[in-house]
Amino acid sequence: MDLSPFEANNSFSCRLASQIPDVCRTEDCCLGVDEAGRGPVLGPMVYGICFCPVSKKEELKDLKVADSKTLTEAEREDLFQKLDEAKSYVGWALQILSPNTISTSMLQRTKYNLNALSHDTAIGLIQYALDSGVQLKEVYVDTVGPADKYEDKLSQRFPGIKVTVRPKADSLFPIVSAASICAKVARDRVVKGWNFAEDLGDVDTEYGSGYPNDPKTKTWLLKYLDPVFGYPQFVRFSWSTAQTLMDSKAVTVHWEDDDEDGEKAAQRKNNRSMLSYFSASTEGNDHNATHQTHRFFTERRLKSLDAL
Template sequence: MDLSDFEADNSVSCRLASEIPDICKSEDCCLGIDEAGRGPVLGPMVYGICFCPVSRKEALKGLKVADSKTLTEPERENLFQKLDEAKDFVGWALQILSPNTISTSMLQRTKYNLNALSHDAAIGLVQYALDSGVQLKEVFVDTVGPAEKYEQKLSQRFPGLEVTVRPKADSLFPIVSAASICAKVARDHAVKGWNFTEDLGDLDSDYGSGYPNDPKTKAWLLKYLDPVFGFPQFVRFSWSTAQTLIDGKCAQVHWDDDDEDGEKAAAKQNNTSMLSFFSPTAGSTAPNPTYQSHRFFTERRLLSLDSL
């Protein structure tokens, strides 16, 4: 699998795809969606689709595709090769979500959680297939969140398609199994061939499974945690495992905005009206004595006036 487009800049997301078989543009097709790497704290998450004509479902089944989690790495590689060679009736596409994309999305001011990110990746791939001329009729999806709500969301977004969302769809529908294999092989290749832009010296590539509860992964995270710059972009710094290490091991940073946020929180807690900050108390021409001016005003010797 050629990931050179992603490897050229692994800080951003990337879409890869096979050629679209001509038969997929003239016959009704089924499409499966699955992902790889949702849980790890290291590396990208990859969403994959695979599609073929409905009339060729048995031929796809004959390739012996199965849920990628039940296969060894050599078995997955072999099956992906078979899928890629069946280009006369099978097509695939991938959306590789970089760790940096995942983290910045989840930590932006307007919350964008992993489920929403996953849904949008899946929707984008289905739209890509449609825009590429694939004559889609059926879509099968491994669920993210409640299956019924996800199915309803996809059905509303694509009213002309028959959408089926099921837990463990990768073990129920061969077309989803095929998508699972494509996604898993791509993630394995991306992780193994990761291009570290940071200078990490003599890099230790033994980081375990990449899951937060893996002792090897935890040890790797601790080893490559910089007290000022944090983690390399291979790490999803929005994960609680990474956040805990940053909070406990990295240099503390104080922002001026923190003071303002604290003052606003205190005012809210005391149920003090903002108007009272600018109004003199009864019998006094001075500002409300319970109000402590922000240092912006005191440092500049600015006073509140009730008349000109």
């Protein structure tokens, strides 16, 4: 699994895929869909598909694939290796959704929640398999939202394919278990080797599971909260956990709008407005010796001006 395309720029979504086995282009195939990392406030969410000929279902079962959540990291890595070695009849594809992609999607002006993003990602991966020539006849999906509605949605989108959507599908259907393992292995590797675009020095990698209720995760979020610029792109800033910390620990920002001048509103509430961070120093060019310009400005070679 070559993660270098995503590691080169982890701000965006990225698709990775194995080669398509020749047999999958000539025989009826089944395909499973599952995800890893839906709940964490840190790191990406990874959607995975795995497919093989219907005639090879028993061989896939013999690999003893299981729901990735019931396996240790070492067991998942071992099973992924077995799936990769079965490339003569097993194929897979992944969509890595960066934290930045997730948050900007959820916070855009037009409502686009995590369920809609998940559905669209799954549909995109199934369509990728079809476009690649995989002869799909059966699709099995771990549900997101009501199973019956999701099943109807996929059945209408892919007529002629038998679609089965079930809760806990990763524990019911080996092909979904295989997709679960591919997705989880990819996410574990990405999180462990995350390339921080921000200059954070020697980053503390003890950030725990990434789930909001993990004490290690909470400690890490407090440690790396910049009071003005918020969090590095490793954090899903649309999550309520991150938003709550920013509201309570970061600098209050007042934006100018049509109703009231932002500077005056900020002064009245004894807060600084966003504009004040970009204005020239009241002391002219003599900055406080202890003041260190934020990397946002130095990276872009921005300087304060006395006048426009």
